[in-house]
Amino acid sequence: MITYRFEDDLYSATWKGSTMALPYPTTRTNPFTGRKVYISPARQNRGAPKTVRALHPEVHPEKGDVFADPESRGEVPVLKYVDSETDEWRLMVLPNLYPSLSHAFDEIPSPVEGGEFLEGYRTEVGIGFQDLLIWDYPTYTFADFSLGEAWLTLRALAERANDILEQDPSICHFSIFQNYGSQAGETIPHPHIQMYATQHVPLEVAHRMDRVTSYYLLTTGRDQEEAEHLAQSMNLGYKPHGKFLTEDLCASARKHKQVVYENGSWQVSCPFTPEVDYEMQILPRYLPVSDQGIFLREMRGEEVLAQLADALVVAMRCLRLALDDPPYNILFRLPAIGIYDIPVPWYIDVRPAINYAPFGHKQISGDDIVSVDPVDAATLLRRYAPSQISTVVSLGSLDDVAGLKRVV
Known part of the structure; x- marks a missing residue:
């Protein structure tokens, strides 16, 4: 007993x-999703390991590293950066060889004839884009990158996204992510970042956008009765001060000592409502720009982009050092395109795959259970961060990628 x-x-x-x-x-209630988060430090005493090192798929004994020289295998890059002196490739974006979405299927009639399994539920051909970004390094990740390499990676993602929008204006959402470690979904040993471009807005994205925009509308002084109805229907707390959710979350993280690192434009913090243990969010400290015509506008500029590269590299180095190289997912939480008239801030989730068990109660309810308080998580991760700064970046210059040029 x-x-x-x-x-x-x-x-x-x-x-x-x-x-x-x-x-x-x-x-606690997650402001982005409305779902409950259960924080139970007692669960750390169940005997489960406090951290797990990332495992990686082995290189195929016959095929070798499939991304060592993709063009020699017949793959055609859609974006490529080379060394301006040697013309050897350094960074490349390739269409996925085994796509869930592709414009190669454009000529197939859609919806599929006879594919309506319920009234109004059609079967359509998977049209869109599914790409991979790789470097010539066989093992490097953001924790290994220099500032310049991280900066160019982010810039290349933005360039590819804008190329896709020019080719297919019906694209309305991009999913960008990286899986590190077999426990987090990594299936190829050569590190790569994946990008999906879809002609529909995923339900999870629409739900999060509705909550973020509703929060902003609530804080800008709407009719009191209308505001209370919206707040109740969305399960949102608010006060009329005209700020974005990300602004308030940054302020809250400072108040509750959940900041791991911040620079002039971005804050790395452990969220008050984590979905997994040691989760970090990279939140914008600036007001979002209302410019749907240039997707990921911040990632096309230099200063804010360099600061994002700085924040992301610092976050991943802290995670590696604090938790002994754990598996993780990096998720770019990007808004849909052309849906709202007001600007919608976007951010990055870093989610370690440690003791993550999306089973049972999680599958039924969607709610999350974590065992590490975010204040404790931030305290540990912060030990490995540079001193807090409020200027530009801590990692140096972009000189090491100055000699690279885009040729595709």
Whole structure:
């Protein structure tokens, strides 16, 4: 039998003569999703490992590293940077050889005849884009990149996104992500970043956008009755101060000591409502620009882009050092294109795949259960960050990629 004693913000559980003093479990509401997050530090005592090192797929014994020289295998890059002196490739974007979406299927009639399985539910051909970004390095990730290499990676993603929009103006959303480690979905040992471009707005994206834009509309002084109805229907808290959700989250992270690192334009913090242990968010500290015509506008400029590269590299180095090179997912939380008249801020999620078990209650409810308080997570990760700065970047210059040029 387990007996409990309660005192201040702790409770003591005694079982078989052993007593543990633990913080109370708490529930919080994720402002981006509206879903509940259960934070239960007691779950750290279940015996599960505190961290897990990333495992990687082995290089194929016959095919070798499939991304070592893609063009020699007949693959045609849609974007390529080369060394201006040697003409050897350094960075490349390739169409996925095994796509879920492709414009190669344009000539196939869609919707598929006979594919309506319920009234109004059609089967359509998978039209869109699915690309991979790679470097010539066989093992490098953002934790290894210089500032210049991270900067060029982000710029190349923005350039490819804009190329796609010129080719197909019906594209309305980009999913950009990186899986690191087999436990986080990595299937090829050569590091790569994936980009999906779709002609529809994914439901999860639309839901998050609705909440972010509703939060902004609520804070800009709407009719009180209308605001209360919207807040209740969206399960949103607010106060009329005319700020974006990301602005308030940055301020909250500073107040609650959840900041890992920040520079002039971006803040790396452990969110108050994490979906996984040691999750980090890279949030914009500036006001978003209303310019749907140039997608990812910030990633086409130099100063804000260099600061994003700085924040991302610092975040990934902190994660590697603090948790001994764990598996993770980097998720670019990008808004849909051309949906709202007001600007919508975007951000990056870094989600370690440590003790993450999306089973049972998570599958049924969608709610998240974590065992590490975000303040404790930030305290650990912050030990490995450079001193907090408010100027530009901490990692140096872009000189190491100055000699690279785009040829495709």
